[in-house]
Amino acid sequence: MSEGEKARTSGEVSRPEPTLPTVNPDAQKSEPAKAALHPAFYVSTWIALSSSVILFNKHILANESAPFPIFLTTWHLAFATLMTQILARTTTLLDGRKSVKMTGRVYLRAIVPIGIFFSLSLICGNVTYLYLSVAFIQMLKATTPVAVLFATWGLGMSPVNLKVLLNVSAIVVGVIIASFGEIKFVFIGFLFQIGGIIFEAIRLVMVQRLLSSAEFKMDPLVSLYYFAPVCAVMNGVTALFLEVPKMSMTNIYDTGLVTLTANAMVAFLLNVSVVFLIGKTSSLVMTLCGVLKDILLVAASMAIWHTPVTALQFFGYSIALGGLVYYKLGGDKIKEYTSQANRSWAEYGSTNPGQRRAVVIGAIVIGFFLFVGALAPSYAPESVDRFRGALGSASTGNA
Template sequence: MSSDGEKVRTSGEVSRAEPTLPTVNPAVEKREPPKAAFHPALYVTVWITLSSSVILFNKHILDYAEFRFPIILTTWHLAFATFMTQILARTTTLLDGRKTVKMTGRVYLRAIVPIGLFFSLSLICGNVTYLYLSVAFIQMLKATTPVAVLFATWGMGMAPVNLKVLMNVSIIVVGVIIASFGEIRFVLIGFLFQLGGIVFEATRLVMVQRLLSSAEFKMDPLVSLYYFAPVCAVMNGVTALFIEVPNVTMDHVYRVGVWTLLLNAVVAFLLNVSVVFLIGKTSSLVMTLCGVLKDILLVVASMMIWNTPVTGLQFFGYSIALIGLVYYKLGGDKIKEYAGHANRAWAEYGAQRPTQRKAIILGAGLLIFFLLIGSMAPSYAPDSVAQVKGMLGGATAGTA
């Protein structure tokens, strides 16, 4: 009996020990990959593509397609976003974050509505600007947004005035001023609308920051759109009703195309969705550098698609502004740290794959060369550029 009892106790000890063995780890590891099914580079690429597409799309509709009703276009975007967020809230989990937000009628009126007002004003001013300025110059002016945010933060008492930080951001301002002096097609009213849009956007961002400083109001961009889109659509719609609706006809809509306007709204909404995934998959460094890269690509795209003239003085000023922007966002110590990591990683990659590294260097050099040649082509070979655009169907032909 004692031996049987010992056998029973032994088998019991073995059975209790089994759960501690790593028998479930392989299954857990198999369930993890779907969470990171796509490389972060894909999210970055999608965001840059959608963000650039929205800007170029809006410029095409408002200027070259002659649908000169920016408030109506903004209202259409917000109405579509309202409809889509309501659908997603009821059919997906993308907007489950709203369940943690303690939203009441009083909070909505005192917080969401004022922020929505500045959001509407920034969108209206931003779209009106496309009627007067080139995409390239607009992107250069947008480099001053962090400066406006900083002043708004100080003005609302959310941070003490710091002269050292002020000196850092002054580099951005100097660069943009130089770029503005180099702008050939400078239109004062468009310049003022863009500055107004930057000020309204900076004020909105600081108000959102103050609202989200409480843990009970943490919202991702898509949840924010869920709350802000309806009130902004109403505000913009009322404004358009008095300013633009009396002058718009169905001929204007048909000239652009109903499907074009629908696609425009879809792309604008997908941009907001991509931001949610981008924030979750990348770091602040990646987002800062991607934003700079996107602005540069937009300047180049504006030059190549619409023959936008960009002078050497503008290039010089914009380069200063971008350097100042990166330095302000990251700081000198972080830049040195990241540069050291990048150099070590590049050296290790070269040691492991020397042939591939040479191919990357050669490809980057060729890309830069062709971009420069393509950007200068309208100046020294206008007939050839017109011929190429004619072969492509002339959809993007036009003069800024």
């Protein structure tokens, strides 16, 4: 079609002829509007599930009778395989897979290699819980965008850009400072976490390259539908050689069948929540939610497991988080969003002064309790120990 024909077609579409209504306008107006959940619901759900999975895994693997991280991630993937198969046959959540042109050849050449790196990242990530605290793990995870950037360059997805490298340098510097401040530094755990970050970065870049084709557009749940089976098999084979010979049914019973089922269900629901979060929020919201989640996990680690976090770590981690937000959004976007937020906050205050005052007071109260809870191990260790004991008894189903 020529450029002139395109222009005429565009002009015709933009000025439609009046037509007779096919629906009674009065009846259409009387139809009640469908209730929609506020985006804050999806945000809070994702933060709660994401944090719960990490804390849940750490709680299970901290138990001396269940130091089997590879078996645990195999169980998660097997459960996810079962649930995605059920959802594909009973709901519309996985209808997106019908538009994916998946063949045996594509599965072997694309899905399986990505699944290998997915398995390696999950194995390394879970093994790290045996050596490092949740707080320090979250600090190290701040370097994931840097690893993804290097993987993108290494796999030829984009040219090397020194300006971008300078932008992410703050993240690296912050994490290095935080690592020097870590009191319980375990080198083997550090290596496992770095390995997990590298494998995850390679996986993300390979997925990006796969999804660059329109015929392979997949949401996170459809991706799980394809990747979970192959990862479950790979992790299962690894666990069969490394962990199963040391395991017995006593280990599983000590952990609790209910606990393992709940753990796998929370991990699966996290993948479901990501689908809704992506569709209901913006990149700004997702970036800030990720930062908030990491901060809450550091505070939770300090409160539940007495994790010591030094002032040097706080300083380094603050630099890393600031660099992460700047890298994700850019200076211009940050200024734009900040000015928009200030205007919205001022307008909200002029129309709802009482509600704004309540929001400020609520934020101060929540921040105070988070701060006090994080410092609880230093001034109320017995109370924290009692809380941890009650948490352990509840999760294993004991009285």
